[in-house]
Amino acid sequence: MSESGRGRVEIHHGDNLAVAAALASETFTLIYLDPPFNTGRTRERAIETARPVGEAPGIVRRGFHGREYERLRGDLRVYDDRFDDYWGYLEPRLLEAWRLLADDGTLYLHLDYREAHYAKVLLDALFGRDRFLNELIWAYDYGAKTRRRWPTKHDTILVYVKNPDRYWFDSETVDREPYMAPGLVTPEKAARGKLPTDVWWHTIVPTTGREKTGYPTQKPEGVLRRIVQASTRPGDLVLDLFAGSGTTGAVASALGRDAVLVDSNPDAVSVMRQRMPHAQVVAGAPDDRAVVSGTDAR
Numbered sequence: 001m002s003e004s005g006r007g008r009v010e011i012h013h014g015d016n017l018a019v020a021a022a023l024a025s026e027t028f029t030l031i032y033l034d035p036p037f038n039t040g041r042t043r044e045r046a047i048e049t050a051r052p053v054g055e056a057p058g059i060v061r062r063g064f065h066g067r068e069y070e071r072l073r074g075d076l077r078v079y080d081d082r083f084d085d086y087w088g089y090l091e092p093r094l095l096e097a098w099r100l101l102a103d104d105g106t107l108y109l110h111l112d113y114r115e116a117h118y119a120k121v122l123l124d125a126l127f128g129r130d131r132f133l134n135e136l137i138w139a140y141d142y143g144a145k146t147r148r149r150w151p152t153k154h155d156t157i158l159v160y161v162k163n164p165d166r167y168w169f170d171s172e173t174v175d176r177e178p179y180m181a182p183g184l185v186t187p188e189k190a191a192r193g194k195l196p197t198d199v200w201w202h203t204i205v206p207t208t209g210r211e212k213t214g215y216p217t218q219k220p221e222g223v224l225r226r227i228v229q230a231s232t233r234p235g236d237l238v239l240d241l242f243a244g245s246g247t248t249g250a251v252a253s254a255l256g257r258d259a260v261l262v263d264s265n266p267d268a269v270s271v272m273r274q275r276m277p278h279a280q281v282v283a284g285a286p287d288d289r290a291v292v293s294g295t296d297a298r
């Protein structure tokens with residue numbers, strides 16, 4: 001944290017697998033991952049072997065769970081080989097994220113309805129079912145609605161903790177929401193609002209307004225703020241390996257948490273620089289330490 005109370009932000013421009021590999025194990029209290037949704041076979045397997053299997057602490061790929069994981073992954077391939085390709089891209093990044101997660105840390109994986117269920121089964125086998133904390137549903141209501149089925153207007157965020165006995169979670173500091181029937185509770189309770197459940201109704205980023213950066217997949221600050229408030233303390237370190245417009249970093253910094261953000265897209269880096277002028281921008285992996293802008297060094 002800097003003297004202003006604002007958290008420091010470090011932006012890495014590069015492939016997140018290479019950047020993550022150079023970061024120290026068990027340093028991040030919160031890791032939020034919002035990978036591109038399953039867009040088909042374009043990424044393929046070029047990066048699949050970047051890390052030897054089973055090295056991340058706490059990973060259960062070896063032994064009984066390891067066999068179970070490989071069997072499950074093989075089974076899912078039969079149902080959907082596009083998902084298998086997607087998972088081949090995501091898995092090494094998830095293993096790195098797990099290695100980087102502190103003992104009291106929490107990992108949030110933001111997915112859509114097409115991936116969420118397969119991913120849940122695989123992550124239970126990979127991290128351990130006892131590490132699963134929550135399935136968050138972020139529900140919104142925007143855009144065209146099909147008349148051929150129920151319009152799909154939600155994302156799923158899977159939440160895993162590194163250590164079920166030690167993870168940090170503070171519901172007292174979380175932004176509250178209005179009661180659906182405020183007349184049924186005391187005026188004091190109605191004024192304070194209620195603690196959100198695991199279903200979050202929240203608008204998408206408004207097309208006009210302070211928050212809008214123009215980055216196509218930008219997530220709302222309100223969603224990230226709850227995540228940061230609940231799963232970190234001021235001064236903790238937050239990581240986003242698919243940072244995009246930098247929502248996680250902007251929210252974390254405003255709440256006095258330090259953040260490391262990674263994106264391979266130059267447009268994302270440029271948006272983040274504008275959004276967080278106090279951030280330090282680093283080209284490539286941390287080893288390079290080629291600082292290209294910023295003054296607020298970590």
Ligand SMILES: C[S@@+](CC[C@H](N)C(=O)[O-])C[C@H]1O[C@@H](n2cnc3c(N)ncnc32)[C@H](O)[C@@H]1O
Pocket residue numbers: 014015016017034035036037215217218219220241242243244245246247248262263264265268
């Ligand atoms: C869904 S967007 C994230 C949006 C972000 N949560 C926000 O609020 O703006 C996914 C991001 O991952 C980045 N990305 C995809 N593959 C990557 C990789 N291998 N290394 C680094 N960044 C990657 C993309 O450039 C994109 O900006």
